[in-house]
Amino acid sequence: MSFDSLGLAPALLRALADYGYTQATPIQTAAIPPALAGHDLLAAAQTGTGKTAAFALPLLQKLSTSGQTMTRRPRALILTPTRELAAQVHENLRDYGKHMQVSATTIFGGVSMGPQINALRRGVDVVIATPGRLMDHMQQRTLDLSGVETLILDEADRMLDMGFLPALKRILVALPKKRQTLLFSATFAPAIKTLAMEFMHNPREISVSTPNAVATLVSHQVHPVDASRKRDLLLHLLAADSRRQSLVFSRTKHGADKLVTFLNASGLRTAAIHGNKSQNARTRALSDFKSGRVTVLVATDIAARGIDIEQLPIVINFDLPSVAEDYVHRIGRTGRAGMEGLAVSLVSHDESGLLHDIRKLLKQDIAITPIASYEPSAPLRLDAGAPRPKQGGGGGGGQRQSRAPRQGKPAGSARPNGYAPQGRGDHAAGNQRRRSNSRPAAKA
Secondary structure, three states: OEHHHHOOOHHHHHHHHHOOOOEOOHHHHHHHHHHHOOOOEEEEOOOOOOHHHHHHHHHHHHHHHOOOOOOOOOOEEEEOOOHHHHHHHHHHHHHHOOOOOOOEEEEOOOOOHHHHHHHHHHOOOEEEEOHHHHHHHHHOOOOOOOOOOEEEEEOHHHHHHOOOHHHHHHHHHHOOOOOEEEEEEOOOOHHHHHHHHOOOOOOEEEEOOOOOOOOOOEEEEEEEOOHHHHHHHHHHHHHOOOOOOEEEEOOOHHHHHHHHHHHHHOOOOEEEEOOOOOHHHHHHHHHHHHHOOOOEEEEOHHHHHOOOOOOOOEEEEOOOOOOHHHHHHHHOOOOOOOOOEEEEEEEOHHHHHHHHHHHHHHOOOOOEOOOOOOOOOOOOOOOOOOOOOOOOOOOOOOOOOOOOOOOOOOHHHOOOOOOOOOOOOOOOOOOOOOOEOOEOOOOO
16 A cells, blocks of 8 residues: 555655655554544554554654644653664654654663763654663653653563563652554564553554464575584674674674674674664664674664664574573564575584474474584474573573662662664665665665
8 A cells, every 4th residue: 555545744755756665565554543533552563564654654643733832841751671772763853854854862771871861851752762761851850741641652562561660650650641653563562552542542453474483485494413512603694694694693793793803803893782782883783784884783672673774684593592582572673675584503412302392482493504514413393392502591691680689779770772874774664665776775
């Protein structure tokens, strides 16, 4: 369906046309009309299908048509689980609304609160925030949420499942009861849906794919290998095309750093992005990866909800995720915008149970293909009692990252680290762009 038929304002259609977007994706077609009509929404769609545009476009139209207010209080609040995602959403809002007079700012940790306070004092229409830093501003009374008309939770399943629920409930108390609430995510577990219903008003439920579905254009491969030979097999796969951009997932921060050291020493241009990296290091790593100065980016799961590269050809799970649902979000970084993608997993015997969980979640078999000279000493087990990594285990080494808040801090203060990417990122990943010789197919 074309965007012209969804009731969007001419200024939005003009911005979409500027970026070559003419056809709406299924989630956009299903979500935009009821969102424009003011309904609460509980919307699920697989990653890479354009969920950001599905809530950003009606939000921008609502803010632009309701007229400017005399107050400096924000009129809309968008909550995200990570700073990466907050920055990406901010960039999308800025691009879609470039022909409108709608202002927005990001509120997240890892940077000084000073510029954020100044932006809030000047007045903005939209605040895109992570819960932890938002709570800081609320406690210091530098942010007034009493004027919020629209609340949006992006990646809502992660928000409610990673220790943010106490903070979220405190934020909800500060919001007007009369508001529009939109929840968007790739996955909705039944328990999370129940929690979400507690603070929504007769929401319309939208699902354009089966729960936990992955893009149909993504091919899955599993290569069994002994844990001691994982690094060598990874190097073998990466060296087959050293110019190909590859996103590699490690279960731990320490393991990610070890992989970067190993791959750089082997001649591959590699960088890491995880919670222990400084703001500048994370910004530089992602910018270099998007521009091609770095061809291999090693990341922990924090990157699964913020990297939007339209033509990323491959995702490699050096370690399988401890939670099967995270596999969906990891591999959602490839196979976007109608492009084909490849998801490769290096699986050792002690990760057999994790592979079993993933296959069960996806309700499909994933081909297990040994690589010559890297065959494991013992076959993988695929039954329910298959072994799993011990606490703190994993092919990369280091301590297992926990989703629980740190001891000594309130539950609501736990916050994933993030960064504000420099330069431009991609837009509605789910939308196919018009291809032309005058404009590159993917933005860096």
